[in-house]
Amino acid sequence: MSAPMIEIRNLSAGYKGQPVLRGISLNVGEGEFTGILGPNGSGKTTLIRALSGVLPYANGSIRIAGHDIRDLSAKARARHCATVAQKNPGLSGVRALSLVLMGRYPHISFLGGYSRHDYLRVQAAMEETSSLDLAERATEALSGGELQRVITAKALAQDTRLLLLDEAASNLDVARTMDLYELLRVKNAAGLTILTVAHDLNLAALYCQRLVFLKNGSVAADGPTREIFTAQTLSDIYETPLAVAEHPLTGTPQAYLVPRA
Numbered sequence: 001m002s003a004p005m006i007e008i009r010n011l012s013a014g015y016k017g018q019p020v021l022r023g024i025s026l027n028v029g030e031g032e033f034t035g036i037l038g039p040n041g042s043g044k045t046t047l048i049r050a051l052s053g054v055l056p057y058a059n060g061s062i063r064i065a066g067h068d069i070r071d072l073s074a075k076a077r078a079r080h081c082a083t084v085a086q087k088n089p090g091l092s093g094v095r096a097l098s099l100v101l102m103g104r105y106p107h108i109s110f111l112g113g114y115s116r117h118d119y120l121r122v123q124a125a126m127e128e129t130s131s132l133d134l135a136e137r138a139t140e141a142l143s144g145g146e147l148q149r150v151i152t153a154k155a156l157a158q159d160t161r162l163l164l165l166d167e168a169a170s171n172l173d174v175a176r177t178m179d180l181y182e183l184l185r186v187k188n189a190a191g192l193t194i195l196t197v198a199h200d201l202n203l204a205a206l207y208c209q210r211l212v213f214l215k216n217g218s219v220a221a222d223g224p225t226r227e228i229f230t231a232q233t234l235s236d237i238y239e240t241p242l243a244v245a246e247h248p249l250t251g252t253p254q255a256y257l258v259p260r261a
């Protein structure tokens with residue numbers, strides 16, 4: 001049997017010596033589309049940051065496609081795993097096209113420049129994310145949603161087998177959100193392993209086959225969406241009453257807010 005795409009063993013990580021993730025162990029198989037959910041501050045972004053290699057961790061191990069990520073250079077890591085982060089560093093003075101082209105950087109050789117193939121991959125990724133018309137725009141002049149699409153294009157242009165997303169739909173309107181998740185569905189069907197942080201429970205339930213709920217830096221619940229997405233589990237994890245009913249068209253479980261009075 002092949003190794004899981006992600007193997008996390010007893011992972012502890014945090015900031016300035018303060019633990020946030022407390023001994024997390026989790027496997028994600030190749031081809032899974034998994035949602036990471038949980039209350040504010042539960043450690044979702046911290047987990048994505050540790051997986052993408054930008055946050056050093058105190059204890060435990062992370063293997064991606066069989067490689068301990070601490071043994072990989074940043075460039076080698078970027079050939080295995082692309083990330084759409086929640087916060088993006090200042091991108092002043094960069095055209096959208098140039099930003100997406102940076103996604104090809106892990107694939108160019110030491111002396112080689114970008115090839116025709118790189119530009120074709122960039123064009124395809126921008127078409128897929130409906131951002132090609134933004135190619136010549138300065139990234140600092142883009143709206144939050146436009147920038148989000150360009151950054152998603154950069155991640156797709158990276159041509160990895162694993163994609164990590166942290167609230168990738170947070171700046172998108174409802175139509176763009178559905179465009180993104182439909183695109184993710186197609187990519188997942190073509191073999192891409194996807195791990196996405198989501199706050200929108202119903203969106204996650206519609207698209208993710210598996211849900212992992214974090215709470216206080218630990219895994220509080222983990223399982224196939226249709227089994228784990230229950231009123232009891234959600235209400236316990238979020239400490240607020242929630243009801244669950246089937247989506248009228250898909251039969252997927254969906255959550256409903258319950259007024260307290």
Ligand SMILES: Nc1ncnc2c1ncn2[C@@H]1O[C@H](COP(=O)(O)OP(=O)(O)OP(=O)(O)O)[C@@H](O)[C@H]1O
Nearest residue numbers: 015016020038039040041042043044045046047199
């Ligand atoms: N750079 C940082 N320095 C210090 N503490 C941090 C830093 N980033 C996050 N934290 C703290 O770590 C904890 C977990 O934060 P994290 O962003 O991982 O949570 P989250 O589950 O993604 O939350 P949210 O749903 O609000 O996005 C929080 O208590 C947060 O205040």
